[in-house]
Amino acid sequence: MSFTNPPSPLAPAVYLVGAGPGDPDLLTVKAQRLIAQADVVVVANSLVPPAILAGVRPDAEVVRTANQTLETIVPLMIDRVRAGRSVVRLQSGDPSLYSAIHEQIEALVAADIPFEVVPGISAFQAAAAHLGVELTVPGGVQTIILTRIGGRTQVPEPEALATLAAHQASLCLYLSARHVTTAQAQLLTHYPPDTPVAVCYRLGWPDERVVVVPLSEMAQVTAAEDLIRTTLYVISPALKAIGGRSRLYHPEHDHLFRPQQP
Ligand SMILES: C[S@@+](CC[C@H](N)C(=O)[O-])C[C@H]1O[C@@H](n2cnc3c(N)ncnc32)[C@H](O)[C@@H]1O
Incomplete structure (x- = not known):
């Protein structure tokens, strides 16, 4: 500029x-x-x-x-x-x-x-861009949850991870690497074990690392990679091919800027 x-x-x-x-x-x-x-x-x-x-x-x-x-x-x-x-x-x-x-x-x-x-670009947006995915895919998932697990900062009971997991949405988990074993166990109460998880360390930094693993391996990979801080997890069915299509650019969908053809 x-x-x-x-x-x-x-x-x-x-x-x-x-x-x-x-x-x-x-x-x-x-x-x-x-x-x-x-x-x-x-x-x-x-x-x-x-x-x-x-x-x-x-x-x-x-x-x-x-x-x-x-x-x-x-x-x-x-x-x-x-x-x-x-x-x-x-x-x-x-x-x-x-x-x-x-x-x-x-x-x-x-x-x-x-x-x-x-405002700035949040880590979850950088993660989706890095992975080359949309986190809302028709026929699969239409909601994104941004959350964390409770640690020194408590999370209110209605927002407990196991409760949020019930939605099986695209879930972006901040500030949770130190408690990843507990997080994995809570997520597994609702997500299938083969749900893809992107483990994203220091996105956009020179030493960035990103791996996609099944949910059942989330804690093990975090330990193996020795990740404690600046790690974001994206747990999402959208990370595997769903094959849905948005109505937005669909030929059968008319709207204000694309009225129905006579
Ligand atoms: C104190 S919070 C700040 C979040 C920040 N306001 C945002 O919108 O991304 C720090 C947490 O955000 C996530 N985070 C922030 N920057 C990150 C990055 N470059 N790569 C991966 N995770 C990141 C990690 O979960 C980290 O523990």
């Missing part, structure tokens, strides 16, 4: 920006622009690879937060905005899930600090 004129300075505010799964080519144009303009970049560096920071201004302040808590991160962001500076807070994937922006927004509102949320 190129600007014919230098971009105008960013307004002092906190920009909560989704950095996507890791590949800089999957940043949105808006995220790229904000990263290039920000006075301060506060990056969740355990989940956002260094390549994402390539466009940061040489004179920008870069704060890496992997070893910090919100007790230091949020006051720093508030301090910089009050000093008239723009702050880009880079989170992995899309900020609407498992990003702890809820707590950050509450603190920013309480401190009367303006903020904006900028």
Whole structure:
């Protein structure tokens, strides 16, 4: 992307920006622009690879937060905005899930600090693209569930994995590699053992690894590959050929933009 004129300075505010799964080519144009303009970049560096920071201004302040808590991160962001500076807070994937922006927004509102949320590509979307599949296939599956297993963060009882598994939807399991044996057992209460599971490690990072295995081997493969963090599981009947066809582009299906021919 190129600007014919230098971009105008960013307004002092906190920009909560989704950095996507890791590949800089999957940043949105808006995220790229904000990263290039920000006075301060506060990056969740355990989940956002260094390549994402390539466009940061040489004179920008870069704060890496992997070893910090919100007790230091949020006051720093508030301090910089009050000093008239723009702050880009880079989170992995899309900020609407498992990003702890809820707590950050509450603190920013309480401190009367303006903020904006900028969406990004979530890991489940990167996984589907990597696998070259659609996760909703007519005649097979029409629902996608984004969830996690309970660990240190509890999952409400009605959202227990075994309960969600009953839908046999395309299920994208975040933050669960440490508890994969329990997850596999709960999934097997409803999915057949030969249901394909894509085990996706660090999608879009230089050391990305993706394997597709039967559900009955999900835990064993995770252990063999020594995967503990940054692993997404996609459990889905759509990963094997279903052979359905959407009505959207079907010749017998007319709609507003393709009225029935006389
Ligand atoms: C704290 S959550 C953040 C999720 C993020 N907001 C998103 O939309 O992808 C971290 C978890 O997301 C998944 N994840 C994030 N980035 C990933 C990637 N590049 N490859 C595989 N899984 C990823 C893993 O399940 C990881 O444990």
